[in-house]
Amino acid sequence: MGITRFYLPTKIIFGSGSLARLGPEARKIGRKALLVTGAASMRRAGVLDRVRGDLEANGVRVSVFDRVESNPRASTVDEGGRLARQEKAELVIGLGGGSTMDAAKGIVLAGSGTGPIWDYVEAKATVKGPVPSLILVPTVAASGSEANSGAVITNWDTHEKRVLNSPYFFARVSIVDPDLTLTLPERPTAQGGVDIFCHLAECYLTAGKPSLLTDGIMETAMRMVVESLPRVLDRLDNIEARTRLSWASTIACSPFATLGGGAGVMTLHGVEHPLSGYYDIAHGDGLAALLPEWMRYTFPVRGERFSSLGRKVFDEADGILATERWLERVGMKLRLGSLGIDLERLEELADCAVRTAPWLKYHPRVLDAAAIKQLYKNSY
Amino acid sequence: MGITRFYLPTKIIFGSGSLARLGPEARKIGRKALLVTGAASMRRAGVLDRVRGDLEANGVRVSVFDRVESNPRASTVDEGGRLARQEKAELVIGLGGGSTMDAAKGIVLAGSGTGPIWDYVEAKATVKGPVPSLILVPTVAASGSEANSGAVITNWDTHEKRVLNSPYFFARVSIVDPDLTLTLPERPTAQGGVDIFCHLAECYLTAGKPSLLTDGIMETAMRMVVESLPRVLDRLDNIEARTRLSWASTIACSPFATLGGGAGVMTLHGVEHPLSGYYDIAHGDGLAALLPEWMRYTFPVRGERFSSLGRKVFDEADGILATERWLERVGMKLRLGSLGIDLERLEELADCAVRTAPWLKYHPRVLDAAAIKQLYKNSY
Numbered sequence: 001m002g003i004t005r006f007y008l009p010t011k012i013i014f015g016s017g018s019l020a021r022l023g024p025e026a027r028k029i030g031r032k033a034l035l036v037t038g039a040a041s042m043r044r045a046g047v048l049d050r051v052r053g054d055l056e057a058n059g060v061r062v063s064v065f066d067r068v069e070s071n072p073r074a075s076t077v078d079e080g081g082r083l084a085r086q087e088k089a090e091l092v093i094g095l096g097g098g099s100t101m102d103a104a105k106g107i108v109l110a111g112s113g114t115g116p117i118w119d120y121v122e123a124k125a126t127v128k129g130p131v132p133s134l135i136l137v138p139t140v141a142a143s144g145s146e147a148n149s150g151a152v153i154t155n156w157d158t159h160e161k162r163v164l165n166s167p168y169f170f171a172r173v174s175i176v177d178p179d180l181t182l183t184l185p186e187r188p189t190a191q192g193g194v195d196i197f198c199h200l201a202e203c204y205l206t207a208g209k210p211s212l213l214t215d216g217i218m219e220t221a222m223r224m225v226v227e228s229l230p231r232v233l234d235r236l237d238n239i240e241a242r243t244r245l246s247w248a249s250t251i252a253c254s255p256f257a258t259l260g261g262g263a264g265v266m267t268l269h270g271v272e273h274p275l276s277g278y279y280d281i282a283h284g285d286g287l288a289a290l291l292p293e294w295m296r297y298t299f300p301v302r303g304e305r306f307s308s309l310g311r312k313v314f315d316e317a318d319g320i321l322a323t324e325r326w327l328e329r330v331g332m333k334l335r336l337g338s339l340g341i342d343l344e345r346l347e348e349l350a351d352c353a354v355r356t357a358p359w360l361k362y363h364p365r366v367l368d369a370a371a372i373k374q375l376y377k378n379s380y
Numbered sequence: 381m382g383i384t385r386f387y388l389p390t391k392i393i394f395g396s397g398s399l400a401r402l403g404p405e406a407r408k409i410g411r412k413a414l415l416v417t418g419a420a421s422m423r424r425a426g427v428l429d430r431v432r433g434d435l436e437a438n439g440v441r442v443s444v445f446d447r448v449e450s451n452p453r454a455s456t457v458d459e460g461g462r463l464a465r466q467e468k469a470e471l472v473i474g475l476g477g478g479s480t481m482d483a484a485k486g487i488v489l490a491g492s493g494t495g496p497i498w499d500y501v502e503a504k505a506t507v508k509g510p511v512p513s514l515i516l517v518p519t520v521a522a523s524g525s526e527a528n529s530g531a532v533i534t535n536w537d538t539h540e541k542r543v544l545n546s547p548y549f550f551a552r553v554s555i556v557d558p559d560l561t562l563t564l565p566e567r568p569t570a571q572g573g574v575d576i577f578c579h580l581a582e583c584y585l586t587a588g589k590p591s592l593l594t595d596g597i598m599e600t601a602m603r604m605v606v607e608s609l610p611r612v613l614d615r616l617d618n619i620e621a622r623t624r625l626s627w628a629s630t631i632a633c634s635p636f637a638t639l640g641g642g643a644g645v646m647t648l649h650g651v652e653h654p655l656s657g658y659y660d661i662a663h664g665d666g667l668a669a670l671l672p673e674w675m676r677y678t679f680p681v682r683g684e685r686f687s688s689l690g691r692k693v694f695d696e697a698d699g700i701l702a703t704e705r706w707l708e709r710v711g712m713k714l715r716l717g718s719l720g721i722d723l724e725r726l727e728e729l730a731d732c733a734v735r736t737a738p739w740l741k742y743h744p745r746v747l748d749a750a751a752i753k754q755l756y757k758n759s760y
């Protein structure tokens with residue numbers, strides 16, 4: 001059964017209205033903060049102004065870096081890192097979706113002054129200077145970055161979208177306030193829901209020696225996503241359903257979901273990353289387009305896991321058909337062709353997947369460049 | 381839905397064989413350790429000698445305090461605290477069951493030198509000196525003390541068994557090796573299993589606004605206990621079933637079990653504590669004797685929770701009957717009378733419960749001294 005580790009030193013404050021805790025929590029950590037955000041959406045909802053005001057009222061001076069794009073780039077992270085250093089920020093606050101939170105993570109490392117973030121990705125740099133502390137405030141239920149120590153960063157020169165893990169990427173505090181997701185429009189809400197479902201389903205379906213505990217947690221969380229997402233899409237301000245999506249998001253890509261050990265690997269994520277790394281498409285769209293074929297490819301070696309998925313999560317016999325019907329229901333039945341991916345580039349993308357996602361070799365059925373290219377083709 | 385917090389900064393290393401990690405982990409924390417244990421059982425299995433050897437081989441000097449009794453007393457904790465101070469221990473390692481781990485927790489506070497532990501229980505003392513770090517190694521699946529910041533300590537002069545919470549009671553590292561439970565005889569194994577079940581069932585059954593996530597985790601963990609305990613009793617060295625019991629133990633009385641919020645209160649524990657505080661009986665025996673009547677008393681205000689318990693955990697319609705049958709199956713169908721409790725002392729015990737467990741006021745049906753006395757009587 002092997003040895004399992006759980007370590008998550010982040011204080012998680014969860015619930016409708018919890019954003020009010022940000023000022024007092026930040027104050028305990030430092031007096032100079034760099035607030036990292038993705039601009040437009042935050043400003044529009046008035047959240048940025050409110051947060052800034054709260055922080056200053058708590059004696060925390062705030063600089064703002066609002067240049068984070070989706071699929072955040074190494075160059076953006078380095079720019080944020082320079083600003084953090086220049087402002088002598090003791091604290092970096094990431095307020096936004098997964099891209100913003102991952103950029104904020106990168107900025108604490110880049111802000112320590114040793115080198116550009118890509119040197120860390122390539123394991124060429126180690127931390128020397130002091131590293132600012134991190135607070136994360138997700139505004140989208142999707143990545144779950146608030147409860148793990150990973151960040152996904154894209155090198156736009158090489159189109160590599162890579163995962164970087166660091167102990168400095170554990171937030172000191174994460175504030176998960178589902179109220180912040182109420183204004184998120186349908187499409188990004190559905191993209192986020194698919195991302196959550198995939199975090200769980202990939203680990204669940206590829207597990208070789210499943211654990212009762214891990215299965216129980218994952219089945220619970222998948223059911224929460226599967227049931228809540230359509231309800232949110234029916235009524236975007238359904239706070240109860242939004243709250244369930246936020247919880248599922250926070251635990252899906254975190255040590256909670258794999259608490260009992262025995263989990264598999266996120267190989268669909270590895271196969272998707274080149275798509276958003278080359279074409280800058282929404283990560284959730286890429287996942288949705290690939291999910292059914294990734295399932296069909298995996299089914300022959302994990303049949304009984306797919307039956308469990310069907311029975312325990314969808315109350316249906318066939319996990320793949322149930323998933324496809326759910327994707328259709330939430331408006332996410334997509335094909336790679338319609339996302340603008342070029343047919344003649346599939347081989348290059350498959351090679352990139354193998355290079356940037358070394359964990360693909362743990363997939364229970366051989367997932368080499370040829371298999372990935374075929375998977376892309378079948379999803380086209 | 382309110383605001384929920386999760387905070388558990390302990391690194392948990394779980395699995396068969398994980399005890400081998402103790403030496404290297406201890407070495408990272410300090411070079412002088414006080415090893416706290418309950419004597420006989422540990423020596424018998426040769427575990428104490430092995431642990432001591434491993435620590436010294438990793439450059440950690442070890443003093444041993446092996447005087448912890450069950451229902452650990454404040455006087456014992458103070459004695460251990462004096463030894464920790466005298467030996468200038470940077471690290472306290474609790475190796476044993478819940479009593480030993482809770483004593484080790486008390487010893488880190490008492491070892492800081494500010495005052496006797498009961499002053500902390502009565503909130504008369506605050507930490508001034510440096511506090512040694514804590515490592516916990518459970519050898520019994522029961523209390524779950526390795527994953528929370530509480531300790532239960534008994535004042536034998538007043539017979540008060542009280543719960544003390546402190547941020548210093550979070551272990552830096554907890555090593556949960558189910559191999560260590562393999563030599564535990566039937567009776568304490570069953571007592572531990574009942575303790576785990578009660579940690580979960582009390583919170584589950586008294587919940588007012590249940591959360592899907594919390595329910596899912598608790599139902600999974602309860603099912604693990606309900607199914608695994610009889611298997612372990614059939615064959616004491618069944619490592620797979622022992623492993624499930626250990627996992628259930630680690631999460632039951634921890635922030636994991638209540639992750640999604642909405643959990644109720646451990647009022648059966650509050651009602652039991654005077655029994656083991658006065659009579660020094662095994663905590664698990666007291667819980668088992670009181671559980672059916674505590675359920676009957678709670679049923680009228682939480683009927684639907686009992687149906688869920690029956691359906692989701694036992695695959696039966698009636699949660700109370702199912703629980704009683706399970707207690708019988710694991711040899712834990714007990715009465716207070718046969719545990720040596722005096723009939724004429726029930727009023728004094730009920731008064732003590734109200735005094736020492738202030739959270740009884742949150743029980744969903746009035747649980748005052750008169751109600752508790754009646755509950756004792758019905759369980760006699």
